[in-house]
Amino acid sequence: MSRIDPSSPVSRRGFLSALGAGAATLALSGCTNVPSGSSRPFPQRPLALAPEPIRLAPPREMYAAMVDEGFAIPAVPVDKINPRFLRQEVADPTGERPGTIVVDTSSHFLYLVGYGGRAMRYGVGLGRDGFAWAGRAKVERKSKWPKWFPPAEMIDRQPNLEKYRASYDKATNTWLGGMEPGINNPLGARALYLYDENGKDTLYRIHGSPEWWSIGKSVSSGCVRMINQDVIDLYDRVSEGTPVLVTSGLRTV
Numbered sequence: 001m002s003r004i005d006p007s008s009p010v011s012r013r014g015f016l017s018a019l020g021a022g023a024a025t026l027a028l029s030g031c032t033n034v035p036s037g038s039s040r041p042f043p044q045r046p047l048a049l050a051p052e053p054i055r056l057a058p059p060r061e062m063y064a065a066m067v068d069e070g071f072a073i074p075a076v077p078v079d080k081i082n083p084r085f086l087r088q089e090v091a092d093p094t095g096e097r098p099g100t101i102v103v104d105t106s107s108h109f110l111y112l113v114g115y116g117g118r119a120m121r122y123g124v125g126l127g128r129d130g131f132a133w134a135g136r137a138k139v140e141r142k143s144k145w146p147k148w149f150p151p152a153e154m155i156d157r158q159p160n161l162e163k164y165r166a167s168y169d170k171a172t173n174t175w176l177g178g179m180e181p182g183i184n185n186p187l188g189a190r191a192l193y194l195y196d197e198n199g200k201d202t203l204y205r206i207h208g209s210p211e212w213w214s215i216g217k218s219v220s221s222g223c224v225r226m227i228n229q230d231v232i233d234l235y236d237r238v239s240e241g242t243p244v245l246v247t248s249g250l251r252t253v
Helices: 012-019 152-157 159-164 228-237
Strands: 066-068 071-073 088-091 101-104 109-113 118-123 135-144 167-169 174-176 190-195 201-209 218-220 224-227 243-247
Touching: 109 228, 118 224, 118 228, 135 201, 152 159, 190 228, 201 228, 224 228
Parallel strands: 101 243, 201 224
Antiparallel strands: 066 071, 088 118, 101 109, 109 118, 135 190, 135 243, 167 174, 190 201
16 A cells, blocks of 8 residues: 655645535544655445344443454453443434434444444544534455554654654565554554545544543544444454545434
């Protein structure tokens, strides 16, 4: 995959303008990997969902400790999380076509729209006010246990991240630096990379996080964060090319 210098300017304001007025804001920023410089139409891929009922295990089983790709993920204390934010199948409040990811920032929910008026709902954590975007995008690519490359502006705000600054090695055509994958990596077990309609990297991600206590809250400068067990589940249910809508104010129960 082609890549560009992570310090190259990418206009988030321009992305907002392209998405149009009327969309609600989402407090997100600073969770980017090294952005891609590609600009190409999104490939048309089949939806990953099947028209059949979704059967879920009890919460303690869904959020039990697990080993994934060689990494040990600890159990989540589900009794310490508001049950609203645990994974569950619900009536779809979005009106979007099956296979669409919808993030409702007002309720801290992420929906994967299914068939028959149903949707899978996950609780999410969002960033603090001041890093906002909203509108439509698509999942251009997916990654298991991704490396984390904090953007230059984030490093400037938090000098303790300097050791993770990326540099480009022309001889090997690779990026050096960043934080290695692992349970403490801010991108967690999985990352979905959101690109705009022109094939440009928005620098926003839907990703895992070890900080289960941040679900349902706006406490970080990160993107849409999910419990690691949930982001693994979502990752397995969606394909590259999945449409994404970020909005606010859906009617929820």
